[in-house]
């Protein structure tokens with residue numbers, strides 16, 4: 001089974017654009033769960049341009065499915081936030097300050113000692129860990145040596161190449177998931193997954209424990225409505 005975790009960053013972007021509380025992030029998270037989402041993902045950034053740190057504390061109080069917090073552990077408040085909130089999962093992402101969106105995975109070889117320390121800290125607090133990586137075998141092998149529970153495969157390159165050459169686009173991900181599985185790592189995936197490319201990705205990448213999807217899903221919800229959209233995405237994963 002592949003779980004669908006809905007990333008609600010874009011709901012917070014819309015809310016923040018007018019300074020009030022419309023749409024209500026907490027209500028949207030609860031509705032995503034009611035409509036079938038198996039998890040909620042947020043990726044707070046230091047500029048709080050979408051998810052605010054306070055949102056993360058507020059969400060934790062109400063979320064009944066799996067709460068996944070993504071972010072860079074080198075940012076000032078990130079580790080403190082995650083350790084206080086204790087989500088089901090933390091996904092470590094090596095984004096630079098001010099980056100528009102995530103655009104690469106960790107170099108798990110160069111950062112291995114740092115990652116070992118962080119993973120130990122989060123796992124000791126009972127939080128499942130995931131490391132955001134490109135589908136490169138050496139990076140996955142080094143990730144396994146950090147003690148992490150999972151990796152999250154960064155899927156933007158797949159999504160970009162998918163329309164012209166789906167088989168070539170998915171090949172590195174298929175190999176990466178296979179190797180991760182051999183090493184005892186569970187596999188998540190995310191970034192630019194969509195209604196168009198998700199079923200093909202799922203059919204080729206095994207095992208796949210969770211996908212986190214935000215941008216395309218929220219765009220689709222403008223046309224199909226949130227409930228229908230979540231059901232459409234879940235159908236791609238069944």
Ligand SMILES: CC(=O)[C@@H](O)[C@H](O)COP(=O)(O)O
Nearest residue numbers: 009043070093101102190191
């Ligand atoms: C790690 C990842 O791929 C997503 O969390 C993505 O970076 C979402 O962040 P933004 O919504 O800020 O683009």
Ligand SMILES: NCC(=O)COP(=O)(O)O
Nearest residue numbers: 007190191192212214215
């Ligand atoms: N981890 C990926 C994620 O949470 C959502 O990425 P996107 O669907 O907004 O590109």
